[in-house]
Amino acid sequence: MKQRLAAIGTVEALPHRVAAFLSREIESGELNPGTRLPTEQQLSEKFGVSRNVVREAIAQLRADGMIEARQGVGAFVLAPEQRASIRIDGEALKATGNMERLFELRCILEAESAALAAERRRQEHLDAIKAALDRMSGEERWEEGSIDADLLFHREIARATGNNYIHTFISFVCEQIRRSIHYARLTNPLHDLVEVNVGEHVRIYEALVAGDPTAAEAAMRAHIVGAADRVGVKLPASRAAHSTGR
Amino acid sequence: MKQRLAAIGTVEALPHRVAAFLSREIESGELNPGTRLPTEQQLSEKFGVSRNVVREAIAQLRADGMIEARQGVGAFVLAPEQRASIRIDGEALKATGNMERLFELRCILEAESAALAAERRRQEHLDAIKAALDRMSGEERWEEGSIDADLLFHREIARATGNNYIHTFISFVCEQIRRSIHYARLTNPLHDLVEVNVGEHVRIYEALVAGDPTAAEAAMRAHIVGAADRVGVKLPASRAAHSTGR
DNA sequence: CTTATACATATCATCCTACAACTGCGTCGG
DNA sequence: CCGACGCAGTTGTAGGATGATATGTATAAG
Numbered sequence: 001m002k003q004r005l006a007a008i009g010t011v012e013a014l015p016h017r018v019a020a021f022l023s024r025e026i027e028s029g030e031l032n033p034g035t036r037l038p039t040e041q042q043l044s045e046k047f048g049v050s051r052n053v054v055r056e057a058i059a060q061l062r063a064d065g066m067i068e069a070r071q072g073v074g075a076f077v078l079a080p081e082q083r084a085s086i087r088i089d090g091e092a093l094k095a096t097g098n099m100e101r102l103f104e105l106r107c108i109l110e111a112e113s114a115a116l117a118a119e120r121r122r123q124e125h126l127d128a129i130k131a132a133l134d135r136m137s138g139e140e141r142w143e144e145g146s147i148d149a150d151l152l153f154h155r156e157i158a159r160a161t162g163n164n165y166i167h168t169f170i171s172f173v174c175e176q177i178r179r180s181i182h183y184a185r186l187t188n189p190l191h192d193l194v195e196v197n198v199g200e201h202v203r204i205y206e207a208l209v210a211g212d213p214t215a216a217e218a219a220m221r222a223h224i225v226g227a228a229d230r231v232g233v234k235l236p237a238s239r240a241a242h243s244t245g246r
Numbered sequence: 247m248k249q250r251l252a253a254i255g256t257v258e259a260l261p262h263r264v265a266a267f268l269s270r271e272i273e274s275g276e277l278n279p280g281t282r283l284p285t286e287q288q289l290s291e292k293f294g295v296s297r298n299v300v301r302e303a304i305a306q307l308r309a310d311g312m313i314e315a316r317q318g319v320g321a322f323v324l325a326p327e328q329r330a331s332i333r334i335d336g337e338a339l340k341a342t343g344n345m346e347r348l349f350e351l352r353c354i355l356e357a358e359s360a361a362l363a364a365e366r367r368r369q370e371h372l373d374a375i376k377a378a379l380d381r382m383s384g385e386e387r388w389e390e391g392s393i394d395a396d397l398l399f400h401r402e403i404a405r406a407t408g409n410n411y412i413h414t415f416i417s418f419v420c421e422q423i424r425r426s427i428h429y430a431r432l433t434n435p436l437h438d439l440v441e442v443n444v445g446e447h448v449r450i451y452e453a454l455v456a457g458d459p460t461a462a463e464a465a466m467r468a469h470i471v472g473a474a475d476r477v478g479v480k481l482p483a484s485r486a487a488h489s490t491g492r
Numbered sequence: 493c494t495t496a497t498a499c500a501t502a503t504c505a506t507c508c509t510a511c512a513a514c515t516g517c518g519t520c521g522g
Numbered sequence: 523c524c525g526a527c528g529c530a531g532t533t534g535t536a537g538g539a540t541g542a543t544a545t546g547t548a549t550a551a552g
Contacts, residue, residue, distance in 0.1 A: 014535075015305060039503065050536040052298065055505085056305045059261060063306045064333075071504045072543035101409045108358040108412075116350075163347045166354075169415070171326065260506075285532060296507045301534090317533045318514035 014049050018057035021047070026066055026077055033079035037067065103228045103235055106173045107221060110154065113170060114204060114220035115213035117160035125160035126209060132156055133205055137198045151178060153201060157208070177231075200226055260295050261302035267293075268303065272312055272323055279325035283313065349474045349481055352419045353467060356400065359416060360450060360466035361459035363406035371406035372455060378402055379451055383444045397424060399447055403454070423477075446472055 025031045037043070040058070044051045058075060061067045069075040117125070135149035151174045158170040200223035207216035228235050271277045283289070286304070290297040304321055307313045310333050315321040363371070381395035397420045404416040446469035453462035474481050 019309075041503085044537095052301075052535065052537085055298075056302055059302045059305055060309045063265075063309060069504065070544080072502075072545075074503065098410070101411050104362075104409055105411045105415070109354065112354040112358075163350055164344070165347050165351045169351070287532085298506065298508085304533095315533065316515080318531080319516080320532065 014053045015056035015060065018043070018047055018049065018053060019060045022057065022061060023064075023066065026061075031077050033077050035077050036073075037075040037077065039074065099233050100228075100235060102173060102176055103224065103233050106170070106177065107224045107228075107235070109166065109170055109173065110157075110224060111217045111220045113158050113161050113166050114208070114216040116163070116166075117157045118208050118211055118213040118216035120162050121160040121208055121211070125156065128156045129153060129160070129205060129208065133198075133201055136201065147178060150197070150201075151175070157204070160208075196226065197230070260299045261306065264289070264293055264295065264300060264303035265306040268307060269310075269312065272307075277323050279323050281323050282319075283321040283323065285320065345479050346474075346481060348419060348422060349470065349479050352416070352423065353470045353474075353481070355412065355416055355419065356403075356470060357463045357466045359404050359407050359412050360454070360462040362409070362412075363403045364454050364457050364459040364462040366408050367406040367454055367457070371402065374402045375399060375406070375451060375454065379444075379447055382447065393424060396443070396447075397421070403450070406454075442472065443476070 022031075022037070031037070037058075038046065040051045040054045043054045047054070058067065058069060062069055062075075066078060067075050068078050121129075132149050132153040136146050136153060138146075154174055155167065155171050158167040161167070200219070203219040204216060204223060207219050225235055268277075268283070277283070283304075284292065286297050286300045289300045293300070304313065304315060308315055308321075312324060313321050314324050367375075378395050378399040382392050382399060384392075400420055401413065401417055404413040407413070446465070450462060450465040450469060453465050471481055
């Protein structure tokens with residue numbers, strides 16, 4: 001039996017499609033942890049692709065920790081608890097509503113990150129953050145260069161926390177948001193809001209210099225709510241707006 | 247019969263080794279973002295493996311968002327900012343200090359998560375959380391079953407936020423921490439602390455039922471600080487301990 | 493009958509060759 | 523000058539062949 005893989009407009013590579021198919025089957029519970037996958041031979045026949053393609057797909061899933069392959073035996077589905085890594089695909093962000101959720105997550109992470117950074121920042125961190133801020137305010141319009149500087153500003157703050165995980169997560173989230181900005185600029189004229197954006201960043205920076213966690217957190221929350229609004233994302237009514245510190 | 251040599255210290259699979267090699271080259275900056283990788287042909291000669299192996303290695307790196315392959319052109323190193331996916335390797339947690347950082351991240355995420363859940367939880371969420379709590383307190387000792395219930399408790403709270411990303415992140419972080427628990431139990435007798443653990447969970451649950459975000463956040467912070475301490479992780483002196491709400 | 497050895501089989505791991513699809517660039521003809 | 527075309531190089535896919543490894547099964551020794 002030959003199964004047709006979803007062939008949406010874009011020409012996604014075959015291995016990716018096979019991996020996505022199997023991944024969905026695993027996530028949805030159709031393939032319980034512990035069960036053995038069909039052999040590569042069977043899979044290649046089922047999907048109508050070469051074994052090479054199947055192998056690449058399985059290699060991906062194995063790298064993601066979803067399955068384990070034992071030579072001479074077969075490939076087995078691993079329980080989520082056994083997985084050694086996490087991966088979040090940027091593709092999934094395109095679904096409606098995900099942008100709001102992502103901004104919400106960003107708000108949580110960055111607000112706390114700003115507070116931690118205010119406590120732990122050293123001079124070198126402040127210098128790096130200041131440099132990004134200068135690059136940002138030097139630009140006339142809010143475009144490629146200044147957006148880079150904008151994101152760098154946030155990453156540098158994350159770095160100042162001294163926590164690599166926070167830095168990694170925030171870097172990732174920021175990059176996802178960069179894409180939405182790129183998209184939003186096509187429909188909205190955002191240029192005249194540069195001063196507002198810079199002003200928000202300056203307030204964050206000043207709080208960091210002062211070493212005031214509460215002020216830094218409040219400034220960051222205010223900024224992210226504003227930034228979300230500027231790209232057309234309405235944060236759900238929640239504590240995200242309560243930028244009153246603790 | 248001649249005994250078959252047990253393959254102890256099994257060699258890592260070839261694709262994995264190639265991927266690790268290239269990955270190190272990229273991370274260390276020897277291969278700058280934007281540069282083109284050698285062709286698959288050249289790489290297969292360089293490493294003395296088949297092109298197939300090289301392809302699997304590249305497929306892994308591509309899945310990790312490290313490189314981008316364009317048909318007819320070549321494979322290019324992506325800047326960290328351009329990566330479309332995030333992956334955290336469980337192996338890295340073994341490094342000293344990483345456990346503390348992970349707990350810190352967990353504290354941030356879960357505290358806010360609890361607050362959001364207190365606002366948005368529906369009856370079904372409360373039921374699920376209560377079920378996990380009951381399963382946990384039903385156990386005599388803090389072992390496999392009750393730890394499962396413990397983590398389920400936290401995942402259900404994350405689910406109650408209605409934000410998939412939060413749920414995903416917390417699920418992952420929790421699973422990493424489960425391992426540290428398993429390890430910590432080998433050296434520390436933790437059993438007599440069950441009541442403390444359950445008590446902390448009950449307070450979180452009650453805050454959720456009451457729909458009190460501030461109390462939920464405070465209870466969660468207190469719990470995580472306590473949990474970290476019980477598995478031998480000392481959270482860095484920080485606002486993490488200021489469970490005074492906002 | 494029990495046990496151990498040898499064999500057969502199934503499966504993944506790797507290698508190999510060939511071709512298709514695509515890109516970039518130079519060439520050639522207008 | 524310039525556009526159409528073809529060529530070489532590269533990745534993507536196909537399919538077979540062989541090696542490595544685990545598992546089951548039949549066979550022979552005790």
